[in-house]
Amino acid sequence: MAERTRTARGREAAGIAADSAGGAGGQDGGRAARESLLHGGILLRPCWVPCPSDPGLRGMHGAWSCRPREMLLYLTGMWCCLYFLATLLMMTYKSQVFSYPRDYLVLDLTLLLLMGILEATRLYFGTKGNLMEAEVPLAASLVLTAGSALLSLYFLLWQTLVLWADVVLSATLLALHSLEAVLQVVAIASFVS
Template sequence: MQPGTARARPVLTSLPLQVFIYFGGWWDVLFWLISIVVFIYKGSTLPYPNGRFAAEFVFLWLWLLVEPVRLFLGSKGNKTEQPGPLLFSLLLALPVVAFLVYYMRFQTFV
């Protein structure tokens, strides 16, 4: 190696992960907007039990708070090649998965 030249370091970032994070953000926007419209329709036309509509609506807002943070940390960890943000992003994926499973299987009117 010649003096003054930097040693090449392998690139650890993942292009497929970054593509999934990017399009996942757009999917999240679309999913959330459709969900809000559907909830407004269901809340005005269907007979929800006491407290169930409010709980499901709050879950949707909680999902909106967690998901952008998860995507940001995943993107940051991927671009900077740091495991901390990626691990925290994976940790935040647990409540997101729980919300999505709830909306697919356990909500009052699917």
């Protein structure tokens, strides 16, 4: 019994549901995540962690859950980091090898920095809205997704020098943004109804 209580407390501390019969009150992972977010902290649960708070997984120990929005937010976050670094390196390369006008280089670097700030804010609101199951942060993330998609469209079509690597990176980012926007709209609709 003492071992079971220690395990339940450890799962509560991690934000995962204490779903044992004699546990600490059956607090679910969504509630723990909401409380953590309300207190100013962000509880990030990777998509490969067991999720007993899902209705389909109650009583199924050892089952693994992966919500599509969580997985896509994680994947998009990793891709945005790669995109930012690769685009910065390509701008450095283009400024050294090609004749890249200084004014346009400053504009492209400023837009890339703005895109990085938008992406970080968008991912924060998307994660917060996903964990809290709230439509306002998800709507804010959806608006920021549109802005970030416009900036990636700029880097795909209208930047000063567009290399084939720019096309591949920007097209992949646009595809991820499109899929994420669709899932956010579906999530907002399900939270409202």
